[in-house]
Every structure is written in structure tokens, then in C-alpha cells.
Amino acid sequence: MATPAPYLTVTDSRGTRTVTLPAGPLSIGRNITNLLALDEPLASRFHCVIERTKDGYRVRDLDSQNGIIVNNRPVKAAILGSGDTLAIGNTRIKLVLPWVKKTAAEPAEASTVPLDELRAADDLAGAMEPAPLDDIKENPADRVVLDANMPIWERQLREWAESLPGKRFRETDISLINARGQTAHASQVSGGAAAPGAEAVTLLRLTLLICFRSRATDIHVELKQDDVQIRIRVDGIMIEILKLQKNQRDMAVRLLSLVKVLSDIDIAHKNIVQEGSFSARVPSGSVARALRRVDYRVSFVPAVYGQKLVVRILDADSAPQKVSNLQFPKKIEEDVLDIICRDSGMILVCGPTGSGKTTTLYAILRDIDTAERNVVTIEDPVEIQIEGVTQIPVNDGLGNTFPALLKSVLRQDPDIILVGEVRDAETARTAIQASMTGHLVFSTVHANDATGAVYRLLDLGVEPYLVSSGLQMVLAQRLVRQLCEYCKNPVPPTREQTARMAEFGVTGVKQVFQPKGCKRCLNTGFLGRRTIVERLIFTDRLRETILKTPNMQEIIKALGPENYIRLGANGYRLVAETVTSFEEADRAVS
Numbered sequence: 001m002a003t004p005a006p007y008l009t010v011t012d013s014r015g016t017r018t019v020t021l022p023a024g025p026l027s028i029g030r031n032i033t034n035l036l037a038l039d040e041p042l043a044s045r046f047h048c049v050i051e052r053t054k055d056g057y058r059v060r061d062l063d064s065q066n067g068i069i070v071n072n073r074p075v076k077a078a079i080l081g082s083g084d085t086l087a088i089g090n091t092r093i094k095l096v097l098p099w100v101k102k103t104a105a106e107p108a109e110a111s112t113v114p115l116d117e118l119r120a121a122d123d124l125a126g127a128m129e130p131a132p133l134d135d136i137k138e139n140p141a142d143r144v145v146l147d148a149n150m151p152i153w154e155r156q157l158r159e160w161a162e163s164l165p166g167k168r169f170r171e172t173d174i175s176l177i178n179a180r181g182q183t184a185h186a187s188q189v190s191g192g193a194a195a196p197g198a199e200a201v202t203l204l205r206l207t208l209l210i211c212f213r214s215r216a217t218d219i220h221v222e223l224k225q226d227d228v229q230i231r232i233r234v235d236g237i238m239i240e241i242l243k244l245q246k247n248q249r250d251m252a253v254r255l256l257s258l259v260k261v262l263s264d265i266d267i268a269h270k271n272i273v274q275e276g277s278f279s280a281r282v283p284s285g286s287v288a289r290a291l292r293r294v295d296y297r298v299s300f301v302p303a304v305y306g307q308k309l310v311v312r313i314l315d316a317d318s319a320p321q322k323v324s325n326l327q328f329p330k331k332i333e334e335d336v337l338d339i340i341c342r343d344s345g346m347i348l349v350c351g352p353t354g355s356g357k358t359t360t361l362y363a364i365l366r367d368i369d370t371a372e373r374n375v376v377t378i379e380d381p382v383e384i385q386i387e388g389v390t391q392i393p394v395n396d397g398l399g400n401t402f403p404a405l406l407k408s409v410l411r412q413d414p415d416i417i418l419v420g421e422v423r424d425a426e427t428a429r430t431a432i433q434a435s436m437t438g439h440l441v442f443s444t445v446h447a448n449d450a451t452g453a454v455y456r457l458l459d460l461g462v463e464p465y466l467v468s469s470g471l472q473m474v475l476a477q478r479l480v481r482q483l484c485e486y487c488k489n490p491v492p493p494t495r496e497q498t499a500r501m502a503e504f505g506v507t508g509v510k511q512v513f514q515p516k517g518c519k520r521c522l523n524t525g526f527l528g529r530r531t532i533v534e535r536l537i538f539t540d541r542l543r544e545t546i547l548k549t550p551n552m553q554e555i556i557k558a559l560g561p562e563n564y565i566r567l568g569a570n571g572y573r574l575v576a577e578t579v580t581s582f583e584e585a586d587r588a589v590s
Contacts, residue, residue, distance in 0.1 A: 004098035004138070006057070012040060019480035025051040028088070029062075042066045045324050050086075051168065055079050058093060059086055065321060069281075071144040071564035125560050151199070153251065159261050163519035164213035168283060171205040175281040177293070177554075179264035187281070198203075200254040208280060210241055214522060218314055221252065223306035226241075228252035233427050235481045235529050239522050256309055263298045270307055270402075274300040291319060292497055316384045320363045329570060330485025332535045335473065340364055342414075345472035349444045350453040357444040357529055358383075361418055364442065365389060368416060377418035378405045394420070402427045410434055419443040420475040425461040427525040432462060433468035441470075449567060450474040451555050458549065468543035476534040478565060480580045481526035483499040487518040487580070488525070497582050501575065509576045514583075530579060532588060534567035 008019045008026075019026075020035055027034040029047040039049070044064040051058055060077045061068050081085070082097035087295075161171070176185040185201050185206045189421040208217060211232055228244040228251075260267045265275030276298045284290035297312040320326050322337055337349060347364075348487045349357045362384065370377060370388030377386075380394035380402070390412075392405055396483050402419060403426040409417060410430075422428045422445045431484040435441040447453040453474045457467050493501075501509060517527020536559065545558035556564075571585035 006095070006097050008036070008096045008560075009096060010036070010091065010096075011037075012038065015037065018068070021052075021057070023052075025049050028066075029564050033585045034094075038088065038091055040089045040091045041325065043325055045322065047088055048086075048452055048559070050080070053079075056274070058079070066147055082142070085558055088372075098215070128407075153244060153248065154199075154202065154206065156242055157203070157210065158211050158586070160522075161206060161213060163522050164210065164522070166213050168212070169209075171202070171209040173283055174205050176204070176262060177279040177281060178262045179276055179278055186260055193504070199251060200258045203251065204258055204297070211313055212282065212315075214239075215318055215528065219311040221248070221255065221309040221310075222303065223252060223308070224304055225557075234524070235526055236479065236521060237524060237526075239524070245336055253306075256307060259298055259311070260300070260311060265298070266299070271302045273302070274298075274307075305362070312383075319359050319384070319568035322364055323363055323367045326360060326531055328531065328533055329565070329573075332475075332533055332565060334477075335535065335537065336364065337367065339472055340368055340439060340440070341349050342472070344438050344440060346432055346441040346443070347472060348453050348472045349442070349445040349472045349477065350456075350474065351444075352446070352448075352476045354479070355477055355560070357477065358478065360475070360531070361442050361444065362386060365416075367419065373415040374413060375416045375418070376409050376414045377411060377420070377500065378402060378409060378477040379418070379420040391403075403430055406430050406434070410439075414439060416440045416442070422457070428457055428460050429466060431456075432466045434467070435470040435472075447476070450476040450534045451552060451559075454478075454536070454546065454555055455552055458546075463548050464549050468546040471538050473538070474536040476536075478532050478567065478571070479529045480532055480571065480574065480584050480588045481524075482524055482530050482579055483513050483515055483526045483581060484518060484527040486520050486527075487516040489515040489516045490578075492515075493582065500586065501582075504566060504572050506569065506572040507574050511578075512582050513578045514581050526584070530574060532567060532570040532574065533565075534570070534583070535565045537563045539563050 005480065006021045008021065010017050010019055011171065022035065026036055026051050027046065028038065028043075030038055030040065030043045031045040034046065037372075044062070044066070046062050048059055048061050048068050051060065057080045057082055058077060059070065059075075061075070062076070065072055066089065069075070070080065071084055080095045082095060082100035084095050086093040091271050103336055105170045133542040173187040175183055175187040178184045196579045207230065210216070211219060214232065214234045216232040216234045219378065220231045220233070220238070222229050222231075226246050227248060229240060230242040230244070231238045231240045233239075257267050258280070260276070262278035265274045265276045267362050277296060278298065278534075279295045281291045281293055281295050284292040295314040297314060299310045299312070299319070300307045323333055326333070329334070336347075339345060349360055352358050363388055365375060365377075374393070375389045377389060378393045379391060382391045382393045385391060392400075394400055394402060394405065402421070402423060406417070406419060406427060407430060417431070419427065419432060419438055419441065420430050420443070422431065422443050430442050433445055445456055453476065454471070458464060490513050493509055493512045497512065498509065503505070515523045517523040521527040542555070542558045542563070548554075550558075568589040571589040574580045575582050575585050
């Protein structure tokens, strides 16, 4: 009787399936060329490989972004036994050797990272493997005990921090770096100690810790008549995490002074607009004991009861790193990757403020081989630095405007140019002309949809022949909040919802999900955001139509269904896939 072949059981959002192990290596990742292609947002394009060695089957990480976990332990390589489970984001892959009877998974061997050395690293298992709240098993050594004598504000912030997933590090692991690059408050792991009376430092660190765990993008500290309100923006929504009473106002004043000192701002002035920046160093998570830097942009404005502080969080690690991480529909992703390989042409990304336009363009730039091509950006301001790319900030006071810098950049032998925003006819005309003379140009424009972006260029006064000749693709996008996997609630769709989705070709939906709210999602019912996108590709028919200076309806009429993928179709597709709620998608589409 023949010996049964070894196989893998793969469990992901689509269910569980089996994959027979081939004689050679089995590559795993998001790219469709892998033998095991995953529909997993936290997987890299080429994530890892399972190969047979003299010791058995070995899994090896291919320098992926989020790493791999074997039996709840982060590893770079490990020998797998029957029943061992490999975790990549929310996907679990279990090795089954039919001839081996095994009752429990054994720890992975070879090149594993001991847990006691992960103090300054990322608890990837907790950050990447969702589980029902009742099934979560915490490490007792990492559990934070709330002291009864602890100040109320500190207790509240610690309760917020402990309720959130992704406990990669603690507030004591955060080093605060001032605007001059000097360590102002070292982490206790790095040798720093908690100074007596340093409540403001603890308050700032705990607030930053909550922001790390909740993926917040902004911090707001506002002095009111009777209290002080501290809020954070998570997935585009403001959430209050602390309210200091009137007798605790001095604590807020010390917090504002601390941020000013870190940002090299004069603390004596309180009735003027002030701006600055500082940074922090936190454990990286990808390599044990490695650190990464996170930048913060600070803005103070005078208000009725004192200055209001807003801190913008510029964390490159929280943004998509590649086009594949944007989670576009497969066809649109292939079209984008095809165009960025060309030598000339222009791609426009449009949408309202805060819709992720710049993030999309950054992800596209990171997919370009900067070793072979000269990439230059013109931005206002430069928020996140990209390795291998020359980034130039706009400074209107010095005459370094978008059109002036663009003309200068064209003399810098660029292959690819990113113009932060098309604001005027001169910038638009120069950018399109550059796309027609052997340069690949990316930019953004404020328009509601893809056809509106084309009409916006014409409305700016750009000649129709330039628009029809230079533009290759227009993307319009929105950000929708994803439902929390731990608390979303299924309901049957209403007739109105079914009819609305059918208008965009989404049919056969038997149930939709609604937000409920739990500790892991800050009681919002949503956890993270996804991009929905509309794509317009220029065809000969569309180019001919634009040459006639058309109105909006004529542009839409010239488009075919294959060349124009509508925003609503992608939005309601996510509803059908239970990624978001109908109301959330409808809000973005409308």
C-alpha cells in the first residue's frame, strides 16, 4: 500500500483547503506566481518557502515585511513536524504528515528567537493572529497590574492600552527624541529611569502607546472651560481617551510644555501659532532588539481657553509599503504595475482630503527599482522619507513653488517625477508636457471621481490635446472602515440595500454585517481601513472625445465598462465580502 503524500491545510477568510506538498520547494506569498498564492494583506509578495531537507520539512522566511510565526513563536527558519502551524497574518498553514501520529504541536526548531529576547521586539502573535476575546491567552509576565493608588488619569490610559491588541512593547520602551535628534527621555530598557515627578512624560508615553496600538494618525489636546480633552483620530474618527478635570489642568499645561521642549518651541509664547516636530524610537518588531524611528509633527494654535495642540503621527510602518499592500482589485493592481514599468505617461490620483492619495503614490514609488531609475518628488510638505528617492519640499516664501521646482527638476535628468498636487494650470501643463517627453509622472488632484479629474484639468485651462496625449490612467479613491472581526453582527440586507448594490453589479448577497463595538476596536465596531478605488484607462475613443472639449456626460459616454471600473462596484463588493458595512460603503460611494 502506497504511503499517503504529506499535505498542508490552509485556513483563511475563504475557509479551509488542502494543498499537497510538491517534491521541490513550495513558495508562499501574495504574488500569483507562488505555488501557494495567498489572499492575505499581511503577506509579502514572496513571503516564505517550505522545502524538504535531510532533517525534514523546513520553513524559511524570505525577508518578508511581517515575518512568520511557527507555533506562536516568531522565527526566521524552523524545522516543521506533523501538526506544526505556520501563521502569516490571519492565515494559518498546518503541516500534516499522514504517517505520523501527533497529539500536540511541538515547539519549532532551528533559528528560533527565544521569547525572553523579544522584550524589545514585536509580539507578532498577538498583533497578527486575531482570536475571539474569550480565547486570548496572555503572557502573565506581560500583564500590567493596575495599582489602586495610581492617579485616575494614568489608570484610565493604562486600561485603554491593555484593552487593545498588538502589545508589541510597553510605554517604558519608548524613547523620546527632541527636534535636534538628541535623546531627551531614554527608554527604561535603554537604561533610562523614571524621574520623580515625571508625570507629564508618563502621560505622553501612554498616549503614544495607545496610538501605536490603535493605529491612530493624530492626537488632539484641547483646553476647555471646565476640563481638558485628549482625543485621538483612529480610522478617520475622533475618539476621546482621557478627560482631565479642572483641578488637573496643571497636568495638561505640563504636557504642552513637554511637547514644546521636545519640539524646540519657545514655551514663553502662548498666543501665537507655533509649529515644530519631535520623534520617538520604539522596538521594530522585525528583528529582535532592533529599533525604528517614528516622527511627529506638532502644531499649536491659540484658542479661547489656551493653546490647542495637534500632533500628526508620521509612522511609515503603518502605511502600505507596496502596491500589493493597497488591496486593490486584482485587475486594477495589474494595470497599475503595468503602467509604472513604462517610460512615459501620467497617472493621476484624485479624491477628497484624507482619502489616502499620497499613501497610494508612495506605495507605487516603493514598487519602482530606484537603483535603475532616477525618481524625484516635489511635495508640500515631505512627510515620510522614501529610501532611494530625491524628495524636494515646496517653499513658497523662497520662490520654490510647484511650477518653479518642476521646471528645475526636468533639468535633473529624472525618469520618474511625483508632483504632490496639481493646483494650477501652469503646474498641470508642465507636468503633462513632461509626461509626453519621456518622463513617467505621478500626481494628485482634488476631484470627486475619475471623470471629474479629467474635466478638472480641462477646467484649469490645460489644452485638450495635452490631456488626451499625456494621461494614461486616473484613479479615484476613498477610505472605508473595516468591520471589527471580533464583534461584527450579521443581518439580512433590506430591499433598498439589495437594489442599491445591484445597480453596481453586486448581486446574490444573502447577509451583510453591521458594527457592534468591543474593547479591541475602541467600541467603534471598526478596526482598520481599506481603499476602494475607481479606475479610468485612456483609450483611443476617449482621447478623440477629449479633443472636442467635451462636457462630463460626453466623457462618460466615451468610456467602456472594461476601461472604467466604478467606485461603487468596489465599495459594495467589500460589503458582499463582509469587509465593511453597507452604510460605510454607501457613505464613501455617495
